[in-house]
Amino acid sequence: EVQLVESGGGLVQPGGSLRLSCAASGFAFRSYWMHWVRQAPGKGLVWVSRINGDLSTSTYADSVKGRFTISRDTAKNTLYLQMDSLRVEDTAVYHCVSGDSNTFDNWGQGTLVTVSS
Amino acid sequence: QSVLTQPPSVSGAPGQRVTISCTGSSSNIGAGYDVHWYQQLPGTVPKLLIYGNNNRPSGVPDRFSGSKSGTAASLAITGLQADDEADYYCQSYDNSLSGSIVFGGGTKLTVL
Numbered sequence: 039e040v041q042l043v044e045s046g047g048g049l050v051q052p053g054g055s056l057r058l059s060c061a062a063s064g065f066a067f068r069s070y071w072m073h074w075v076r077q078a079p080g081k082g083l084v085w086v087s088r089i090n091g092d093l094s095t096s097t098y099a100d101s102v103k104g105r106f107t108i109s110r111d112t113a114k115n116t117l118y119l120q121m122d123s124l125r126v127e128d129t130a131v132y133h134c135v136s137g138d139s140n141t142f143d144n145w146g147q148g149t150l151v152t153v154s155s
Numbered sequence: 156q157s158v159l160t161q162p163p164s165v166s167g168a169p170g171q172r173v174t175i176s177c178t179g180s181s182s183n184i185g186a187g188y189d190v191h192w193y194q195q196l197p198g199t200v201p202k203l204l205i206y207g208n209n210n211r212p213s214g215v216p217d218r219f220s221g222s223k224s225g226t227a228a229s230l231a232i233t234g235l236q237a238d239d240e241a242d243y244y245c246q247s248y249d250n251s252l253s254g255s256i257v258f259g260g261g262t263k264l265t266v267l
Contacts, residue, residue: 073256082157082242082244082258082259082260082261083193083195083201083244083246083258083261084258085246085255085256085257085258088256097253097254097255099255099256100253100255103253133200137203140188140189140191140246140247140248140256141189141191141203141206141207141246142191142193142201142203142246143203143212145200145201145202146200147200148200
């Protein structure tokens with residue numbers, strides 16, 4: 039059974055940093071693209087970033103480019119999202135998602151990030 | 156404002172057929188990129204419902220179908236059931252600017 043378990047969310051002040059982690063199990067982690075997708079409370083889905091299995095390609099939504107960095111550790115089956123210069127509008131539940139380059143197959147429950155002073 | 160436009164809400168009675176539209180442009184759906192659909196039941200994470208415009212993952216009933224034409228796509232649900240009440244999102248790729256994966260704003264389906 040595919041399992042994706044996020045951690046690292048919390049309350050942070052504007053301009054602060056957080057590092058999200060996603061522990062993956064039940065599938066061949068290195069063979070799949072991994073994504074972060076966020077959902078603000080009561081709002082729709084927004085794609086944030088993706089990275090491929092061999093770490094050769096990573097892309098970002100314009101709204102986070104230059105502030106967020108996606109990475110993965112194949113040995114630990116773990117996906118990361120380093121979030122710097124956080125803004126109030128980054129407040130959302132952040133989901134770790136596996137799939138191919140443009141499709142989302144399996145979703146984690148998410149971790150809540152709240153940016154507020 | 157989402158790159159892909161969906162109606163905020165649709166409704167139908169049990170047993171009826173409803174459709175949800177997803178309108179894009181020449182830089183996404185119209186450029187030939189596939190459209191995918193997700194169902195988000197209340198209090199749950201999204202689930203892949205349709206991929207590659209009109210394909211159903213294993214376990215998705217054939218009451219759900221997708222189509223695409225020009226710069227738009229649509230999701231059809233036949234034989235509407237109470238537990239179909241959910242938010243539905245379309246998703247594609249957009250090649251404008253630096254390129255990005257894009258979602259529609261979501262459509263709330265109410266079963267009357």
